[in-house]
Amino acid sequence: MDIQWYPGHMAKTKRLISENLKLIDIVIELVDARIPVSSRNPEVDGLVGGKKKIVVLNKTDLADPEINKLWEQHYKDAGQPYVFVDCIKGKGIKELIAKIKQVMKPVMDRDKKKGRMNRQIKCLILGIPNVGKSTLINTIGGKSTAKTGNIPGVTKSNQWIKVSSDILLLDTPGILWPKFDDEVIGLKLAWIGSIKETIYDREEAALKLIGYLREAYPEKLHDRYKIEFDENTTDLEIMDKIALKRKLLARGGEIDYARTSEMIMDEIKKTTFGKISFEWPMEQL
Ligand code: GDP
Known part of the structure; x- marks a missing residue:
């Protein structure tokens, strides 16, 4: 934007x-x-x-x-x-x-x-x-x-x-101008690709996206990356699993979080996950 x-x-x-x-x-x-x-x-x-x-x-x-x-x-x-x-x-x-x-x-x-x-x-x-x-x-x-x-x-x-x-x-x-001052709104606008990447922290946006998808669309997250996780797996561990699957590793073999986040944010913007909504009416009550 x-x-x-x-x-x-x-x-x-x-x-x-x-x-x-x-x-x-x-x-x-x-x-x-x-x-x-x-x-x-x-x-x-x-x-x-x-x-x-x-x-x-x-x-x-x-x-x-x-x-x-x-x-x-x-x-x-x-x-x-x-x-x-x-x-x-x-x-x-x-x-x-x-x-x-x-x-x-x-x-x-x-x-x-x-x-x-x-x-x-x-x-x-x-x-x-x-x-x-x-x-x-x-x-x-x-x-x-x-x-x-x-x-x-x-x-x-x-x-x-x-x-x-x-x-x-x-x-x-x-x-109209969007409500940038609300952090959650900013994140959702980033997930749908409406906000320029420079104005949000991509790694944070990707991690929070994982947090959202595991709750709302766990099967889509599983099917897309062929990873296993349960309620004890943290969002960061899920990100690690995704990085390992996609071989997004830095030289020393550690996780390349920058590239992993970029890939996840790219995929969500390109709607690779299929039809996804990021908010529903009950949330607004
Ligand atoms: P504006 O800034 O509100 O005028 O938005 P635009 O008309 O420029 O559209 C923004 C982007 O959304 C463009 O890439 C459009 O092609 C895309 N777009 C608009 N309507 C739809 C739609 O119904 N479905 C999808 N998938 N994309 C749309």
Whole structure:
């Protein structure tokens, strides 16, 4: 991730988002389905204020389907409209468009009664870097994307993308800053490959990842490295076993922790382990 967040930057982003919010009817908050809470900025709710909002969980192709089901229930219970998508394959996009219409229906019906016909629904995508905002904009716009050109009252740099006859999307997404100050959130962002390696300790991130995988996905950890471990094996011992299996040893024959950590972090980012989620709703209670 290239963006370094500092207070001035956040203030500017907040201002930009609140300016854009004036133009729109509904916010599409994009998060990563593998870490729906850690990949969002909780300040978004304050920023969005009274606007309607749909949570869109992206990269479902990488997330654990069983954990997705728990998140579905979580959003249902909270009365929060949500959609699961895979922006690369375009899965869930039709559902998203239907959901936008459904959420906006009461407003549209009210406006119709007031005689405001042919009103268009204006949407804004918000999310932290790397959750797939640009990919979603391209996918939802489709091939026939006809930019509608400048509309009076809209900043020149903003263009509207026509999603359907009655839905317009602002072509510039709102970029929120992730919550770096929370160590666990930072780790999860590192595991999904959203944080530049220079800003976290790779060996610590890899060791904590082993700690997570042995609890949540022990069979995947076993199958991937063909190693045996039980509740008495420490995380570091598991790392040693992985290093020995992969022959990641330094000259004197001792474990090369730097290379082992790099390999593990690389494999988790490349999703070699299969579909994995890194947080589930119960954790958030
Ligand atoms: P942005 O920073 O929020 O605009 O994110 P991008 O649209 O640039 O996407 C970040 C990365 O995630 C890119 O490498 C995309 O190809 C990838 N990506 C986006 N959507 C998906 C998805 O649904 N599944 C997978 N596997 N990757 C995705």
